[in-house]
Amino acid sequence: MQFAHIADTHLGYRQYGLTERENDFFEVFDQAIREIVQERPDFVIHSGDLFEYSRPPTRALLTVQKGILRLKEEKIPIYAIAGNHDVVMRKNALPPQILYKDFGLKLISPKKPFYLGGDVFIGGAPYASRYHSKQLIERLQNIEKNSLDYKKRILVLHQGIDRYMPYEYEIKIGDVPQSFNYCAFGHIHERVVDDFGEGKLAYPGSTEIWRSNELEGYKKNGKGFYLVDVSGDLPEIQNIDLELPREFIKEIIPYNRLEEEISRLKIHVAHLAKKPLLNLTVEGETSAGPIYMKL
Template identity: 55%
Template sequence: MVIKKQKLEKGNIMKFAHLSDTHLGYRQFGLNEREKDFYEVFELIIDKIIEENVDFVIHSGDLFETARPSPNALLTFQKGLLRLKGAGIPMFSIAGNHDSVMRKEAIPPQVLFKKWGLKVISPINTNYMFDDVFIAGLPYYPSSQSKNLKNKLAELSQKAANHEKSILVLHQGIDKYLSFQYELEIGDIPDNFDYYAFGHLHKYIEDDFGKGKLVYPGSIDIWRTNELPDYKKNGKGFVVVDLDGPKPAVKRVVVESPRAFIDKTISYDNLEDELRNIKSTINDFDKKPIISLNITNIDIDTTDVYEIIKKELGDYALMIRPKFQLIDEEVEELINKDTSLGPKELLVEGLKEFDDESISRLAIDLYDSLSKDDNEGSEKIISDYYDNHFAIEEEKDTQTTLEEGSQ
């Protein structure tokens, strides 16, 4: 902290780094190489943060892929945190949905690093001060607890009103940026903070909100292949925020993914030529790429097509993910429907048939919890739902009784 005070006395601008969704320990496609890629890009980001000479760092959730991180994931973060500490740069962090256990009194893995200087923002310690900057936030809240979340946000807003500069740190989805599965509507967010350090969305979003800026820095690497369009447009990385002036200035810092992702649509008519073209570009990469192929106009057995792809590219790619579209339009439509959406998206599509939004929210929250093998968290979600459901029904019955008694 002495370094920070000396820097400020010299008139340096107060600035900080904001990153999120590092998902340390994530093993994409079950590949050990992809787990190492996430560690590598995290280390590069720590390098960049130190180069930027920031005053502090904010991590807005999903530091780890699970609430029980592997030793390698824990060690990678510890090394990064100690490097920041050695540079005099403290870190503030909240738990996201991936590194949370949704049960009463459960603690996230972030608390393991408090003795190394990590400032954990929690329901118990909701806010800190860094010099004159008020830093407040909350860990991830599922939609079943949105009422509680909104009440706590109102409390933080009242506290922020007493400070000239303030930052709100959350790991939540917002209806403005998500068409489904959000926990907050944009109007639920207090408008008196200078900077809104959000996490949860893996794409980059920078928006004006209230008197300040609302930013999702996105994930640090490609967590799912549907992130490729945003990656090509905005890259992956973090942001550096300058708090000087009436509104924060946000600078995007891009860190290249350690591994290339190739995503191409190819007609079967030109299959072999296109595969050779892809192979000729692979020599430019340091690591074997992930290749996603959408093969159209197929009029033969897809097994034969796969064998052609494997023969041409099998030794040059870490993984090949083909998707086939047959000439038969009915078959093509079926394949597209089944493969263009992941399991979660298919669940959401199916739930659109139900008019009861609470049932849909329950199903999605349970899917998220069970996907992490969090049985205790799932039980808590179900318990909260039924407690709320029966409370509403009891209130209706009471109202009916009162109305009947008044007649």
Template identity: 65%
Template sequence: MKFAHLADTHLGYRQYGLFEREIDFYDVFNDIISKIIEERPDFVIHSGDLFEFSRPPTNALLRVQKGLLALKDAGIPVYAIAGNHDMIMRKNALPPHVLFKEMGLKIISPNNPFFIKEDVFIGGTPYVSKHQSTYLTESLKKLEIMSKDYDKRILVLHQGIDKYLPFEYELELANIPESFNYYALGHIHARITDDYGQGKLAYPGSTEIWKIDELGNYQKNGKGFYMVDMDGDVPEIESINMEMPREFIRAEINYPELTAEIEKIKNIVLSLPKKPLLNLTVEGGNFNRSEVYDELNKVFTDICLSLRPNFKSQSLIDAQEILKDGSALNPHKLIIEQLKSFENQKITDLALSLFNEMSSGNVENAEEVSKKFYEEFYDN
């Protein structure tokens, strides 16, 4: 028996506010549906974050409808859970997945925690935040009991695990039952496969580049989905790589070679079939940020879909090195000292994370840190 495992499609995401990026995510999803039909698996598992929002835009709903109908026509059922982006963290809130039940989407939920497909147990739970970890652990124990009489057992989760996401996890590896043959995970956007329990634990990763820091893993491991063969004693996992609609380019420019480096990158950009997303860091030497920005903007604005520059002049680098030492100017110590009155380590951790991201120019990462904190502690 074979099945396709994917996750984190984030349909409806308009990266950097660009309509073209929303379309890119749809195009990859369409390509994956076509590839799955070509591969002819027995079923599909989607491990959460089908959508970017709990109230997806109409285009996202229509793309999912088209994809599910194509799979239904091909006789390929789809099993899915809701991820943190798919749902409002509120009791009894329903994810948008319920709109597609009539089209054959089989939703794994607290009210319907498992399905059986030809003696294969497919069970799991939608995303659970860290402050409900006790509930999650109890749910996993119940699933272990429910699955014990089946020959093959698949556990579907959308959670960060401490081993793979040490600072933002919701679930400890030690609390996951070891009785399953395949652990179909979502939430972490990097591709991960590991031995666990009676088989394999796997994150297929996001299907598109959702954040710039995913670029390294994409270049190393690709993006797409997994084809999983359950016929042997241990599942065999095959990575199916999909071609991204456009290039992400991340480059560092040494300021003394600014003109030559700009020309080199310009030639690369002009050789591409679609306008890329360009992330540049100019560093070294002392320079006027405004003048360098104007130069970059003049060259790249018309030939790139997005230009996102960062600047690290030598004076800034020197200042950062000074602040890293143990002096009273150390900003991390100042933040910790100022927030002592809250008596809440989570608030201190949030402030430190935001400082680290913002001081490095990673506004996108800072926004995501803030969003996760709000969803976990206030949006319920």
């Protein structure tokens, strides 16, 4: 049995205020749906931050609707939780994922904490802040109790853990139940796969470069989603890489070589199909004025 594990698509994000970047996130999501259909998994898990905002723009809503309907046509169920970007911070508020209930999306929530996909238990909880970590831990304990009679058990969360986010975590690694075959996490934008308890704990990372500090991880590990096979004793995890729409160039340039380096970048950019993102740091000049003039 195989499933696709995806997270942190952040649809509707207009990075740097650029419409082009908003379109890039849509394009990558559409590509992910095509890849999932091609792989033909038994189901899909989205581990939160489907959208950038709890009140997404119309095009973001329509892009997701189109993707979910495509999966429905192929008889591929999708299970999802709300991430911190999806959550409206008020009591009893509903995340935008609820709009797709009639289109086939199965939302994992406090009212419906788990589903059964054949003989597979799929349970979890939406994002909880550090101030609500006690309630989250209690939920996890109840979910674990309900899962124990099933051979294959998947836990879905959108949380930072102290092992991976030592200064910004919501729960500790010891708070995560160890009886699950696969812990499908979201929130961290880098790809992570670790042995954990009776199986694996994994973050598939974001599908696009959400911040410039993700560039190094992207060059090393790519961006995309996981294809997970839980047929054996331990899950087998395959990276499915997505092709990002444009190049992201991040460089440190000495001020005394600025004009030469700009000329080099102009030549490089001229051969690209789309304008790249340039993130330049200029060193060796204390006054910003001359640097801005040359840039």
